[in-house]
Amino acid sequence: MTEQPIDVLIIGAGASGAAMAWSLAETRMRIVCLEQGDMMKPANYPSAGRDWEARSQAEFSISPNQRQLPVDYPIAEEGSPIKVANFNGVGGGTVLYAGHFPRFHPSDFHVKSLDGVADDWPVDYATLAPHYAENDRMMGVAGLPGDPAYPGDNAKRMPPLPLGKTGEALAKGFNKLNWHWWPSDTAITTEPYDGRDKCINLGACLSGCAQGAKASTDITYWPHAMRAGVELRTRCRVREITVDEDGMATGVIYYDGDGVEHALQAHVVVLACNGVGTPRILLNSKSIAFPDGLANSSGLVGKNLMFHPYASIMGVFDEQLDGYKGPNKCIRSQEFYETDTTRDFVRGYTLEIVRGFGPVSTAISGLQRNKIPWGAGHHRAFRSLFNHVAGMVAICEDLPEEHNRVTLDPDLKDSDGIPAPRINYTLSQNSLKMMEHAIARGSEVLRAAGAHDIFTQAPISYGGWHLMGTARMGTDPARSVVNEWGRSHDVKNLFVIDGSIFVTSAGVNPTRTIQALALYIAEQMKQRLANLFD
Amino acid sequence: MSDQDITGVAATSFTDEETQILKILVDMIIPASDEYSLPGAADAVIFADILATAEARHGPVCAALSALDELARESQDNGFTALDLDQRDGLVVEFRRLHPAAADLLATITVQCYYRDDRVMRALDMETRPPFPAGFTVDQGDWSLLNPVRGRPEFYRKAP
Numbered sequence: 001m002t003e004q005p006i007d008v009l010i011i012g013a014g015a016s017g018a019a020m021a022w023s024l025a026e027t028r029m030r031i032v033c034l035e036q037g038d039m040m041k042p043a044n045y046p047s048a049g050r051d052w053e054a055r056s057q058a059e060f061s062i063s064p065n066q067r068q069l070p071v072d073y074p075i076a077e078e079g080s081p082i083k084v085a086n087f088n089g090v091g092g093g094t095v096l097y098a099g100h101f102p103r104f105h106p107s108d109f110h111v112k113s114l115d116g117v118a119d120d121w122p123v124d125y126a127t128l129a130p131h132y133a134e135n136d137r138m139m140g141v142a143g144l145p146g147d148p149a150y151p152g153d154n155a156k157r158m159p160p161l162p163l164g165k166t167g168e169a170l171a172k173g174f175n176k177l178n179w180h181w182w183p184s185d186t187a188i189t190t191e192p193y194d195g196r197d198k199c200i201n202l203g204a205c206l207s208g209c210a211q212g213a214k215a216s217t218d219i220t221y222w223p224h225a226m227r228a229g230v231e232l233r234t235r236c237r238v239r240e241i242t243v244d245e246d247g248m249a250t251g252v253i254y255y256d257g258d259g260v261e262h263a264l265q266a267h268v269v270v271l272a273c274n275g276v277g278t279p280r281i282l283l284n285s286k287s288i289a290f291p292d293g294l295a296n297s298s299g300l301v302g303k304n305l306m307f308h309p310y311a312s313i314m315g316v317f318d319e320q321l322d323g324y325k326g327p328n329k330c331i332r333s334q335e336f337y338e339t340d341t342t343r344d345f346v347r348g349y350t351l352e353i354v355r356g357f358g359p360v361s362t363a364i365s366g367l368q369r370n371k372i373p374w375g376a377g378h379h380r381a382f383r384s385l386f387n388h389v390a391g392m393v394a395i396c397e398d399l400p401e402e403h404n405r406v407t408l409d410p411d412l413k414d415s416d417g418i419p420a421p422r423i424n425y426t427l428s429q430n431s432l433k434m435m436e437h438a439i440a441r442g443s444e445v446l447r448a449a450g451a452h453d454i455f456t457q458a459p460i461s462y463g464g465w466h467l468m469g470t471a472r473m474g475t476d477p478a479r480s481v482v483n484e485w486g487r488s489h490d491v492k493n494l495f496v497i498d499g500s501i502f503v504t505s506a507g508v509n510p511t512r513t514i515q516a517l518a519l520y521i522a523e524q525m526k527q528r529l530a531n532l533f534d
Numbered sequence: 535m536s537d538q539d540i541t542g543v544a545a546t547s548f549t550d551e552e553t554q555i556l557k558i559l560v561d562m563i564i565p566a567s568d569e570y571s572l573p574g575a576a577d578a579v580i581f582a583d584i585l586a587t588a589e590a591r592h593g594p595v596c597a598a599l600s601a602l603d604e605l606a607r608e609s610q611d612n613g614f615t616a617l618d619l620d621q622r623d624g625l626v627v628e629f630r631r632l633h634p635a636a637a638d639l640l641a642t643i644t645v646q647c648y649y650r651d652d653r654v655m656r657a658l659d660m661e662t663r664p665p666f667p668a669g670f671t672v673d674q675g676d677w678s679l680l681n682p683v684r685g686r687p688e689f690y691r692k693a694p
Contacts, residue, residue: 148686182680322672325672
């Protein structure tokens with residue numbers, strides 16, 4: 001039986017889908033969100049068990065190809081040195097993210113004008129500023145105002161996460177070099193907030209927060225959106241967006257958890273499936289009118305994939321640090337964030353301090369680096385590393401290149417028979433030089449902080465946390481997939497609101513900006529309801 | 535984990551030979567330590583946890599154990615369990631060189647189980663409990679370290 005058409009259909013219940021659903025709820029339109037994963041049960045998160053580290057490397061792994069859960073889709077990614085990280089469930093990637101929550105900088109929206117590379121965004125920092133603030137209120141942000149790396153803002157923040165022993169050690173290193181550092185803005189509560197309790201330093205942020213202190217959207221936006229009338233359906237995997245003879249989207253075809261096919265009609269369709277899932281659906285939505293996939297007259301759907309190449313720089317300290325206790329993040333440095341023409345690369349990076357590791361991670365890392373032997377020397381070597389390793393990751397700005405792309409794999413399919421995405425990606429010379437610079441500077445600050453036995457990895461191979469650029473926004477239909485307020489140039493009732501629409505990536509975690517953009521687009525839609533499709 | 539935690543672990547589907555190979559190998563990865571008064575990974579409680587955990591990855595674990603045993607038969611004309619200590623030591627070095635992914639899998643399962651044993655956690659000054667719901671205490675640290683940065687002028691680039 002076919003359902004009555006709904007007003008707005010949102011595909012994906014992660015960072016952006018949740019924000020959009022909540023914002024549109026006040027219109028009293030009938031809004032349905034289809035999510036291929038499940039509603040999360042925080043009591044089942046790994047940190048509630050003694051086997052928390054093992055489970056974080058299995059069913060809570062960041063890699064869908066490692067998790068291989070029924071709700072996951074496979075990704076052909078042998079053509080990329082960086083593997084995709086994601087999570088399929090209500091909350092999406094925010095279930096497993098670290099909660100590191102920086103804003104973009106004003107310069108990040110003007111890359112072409114300032115540095116002569118890539119493109120400028122069709123929106124700027126000032127446009128997004130009120131939406132950043134609204135999102136901060138919904139998610140709850142801890143931090144400290146006054147960072148000289150950013151313009152001032154009026155965001156209400158909870159007190160920052162504790163420095164701890166690790167943050168203190170690294171802060172001393174930065175100070176010795178007279179380099180910038182600042183307590184990270186984090187989407188982690190440090191005092192009770194909106195029904196959530198404060199962080200109790202579980203240390204397992206990356207496998208879901210059982211305390212509910214970390215702002216995943218299943219516990220921030222979704223309770224509010226559902227109370228306001230939005231319907232959220234889980235275990236619903238969209239195969240394609242359907243269109244009519246006028247080229248307008250009519251809804252979707254999806255499979256439920258039992259693999260039964262359904263059609264759902266909608267007046268407006270919103271894609272919020274991340275920079276891999278969104279182009280996958282668009283490319284799978286072929287029709288006579290759109291033989292190359294939906295919304296793809298520019299040929300740019302799936303192209304310009306940006307990841308953020310990450311470099312890891314760790315060292316061994318003589319003193320005991322925080323280890324497995326406390327949120328993974330505490331402070332960051334943006335000393336090398338803005339373009340410096342004396343360097344051999346453009347743009348820059350953020351150094352995010354990593355507080356430490358649990359015993360299993362310590363042992364596995366030590367074994368893999370041959371710092372912990374098999375046999376009698378295991379115990380002594382382990383003790384020299386456990387709670388003594390810390391450092392940082394450099395999150396490097398990735399610039400768009402059309403050959404870095406998401407396509408459909410000709411053979412690989414998910415459990416419903418839907419063609420899976422294929423990733424082809426190469427690191428640019430600019431990224432390689434930037435990572436090299438970050439490793440050198442990161443090593444310098446670690447030595448200044450007293451670390452020795454520094455070890456590095458670049459790129460972090462399983463570090464494709466940020467999926468951006470594959471349905472970019474812009475004012476020119478020949479050079480972009482959606483317009484300056486997220487509407488497809490080709491299909492006037494189709495919107496994209498996830499990281500796919502990023503024009504450039506900046507050198508910071510994208511979630512806060514993804515959500516601010518989603519709220520901005522929702523606001524634009526509400527203001528244009530009378531002529532939304534003109 | 536404690537004895538109580540593993541009570542009721544179902545019998546695994548590993549053969550006796552596979553179980554014996556795995557037990558010898560995990561003891562080579564993490565032997566007992568008199569110096570730190572620690573059990574080895576072949577300790578009865580820890581090994582029961584390892585077996586139960588390995589069951590979830592039965593196929594790859596069996597393949598890894600088979601690769602080790604075949605290597606023993608090729609180079610020593612004997613199964614792994616029949617080798618003496620010196621022969622095993624040499625063979626394991628070769629196994630890690632030739633089959634790094636298999637060796638990593640077995641080592642990973644071993645450390646995952648070893649470092650959640652009560653005795654091991656206590657020896658590392660860890661509380662024998664999961665992180666949630668009690669959580670942990672983290673020092674605030676010395677926030678006066680931020681004073682030099684607070685005095686720094688803004689250095690972000692202005693939008694054009």
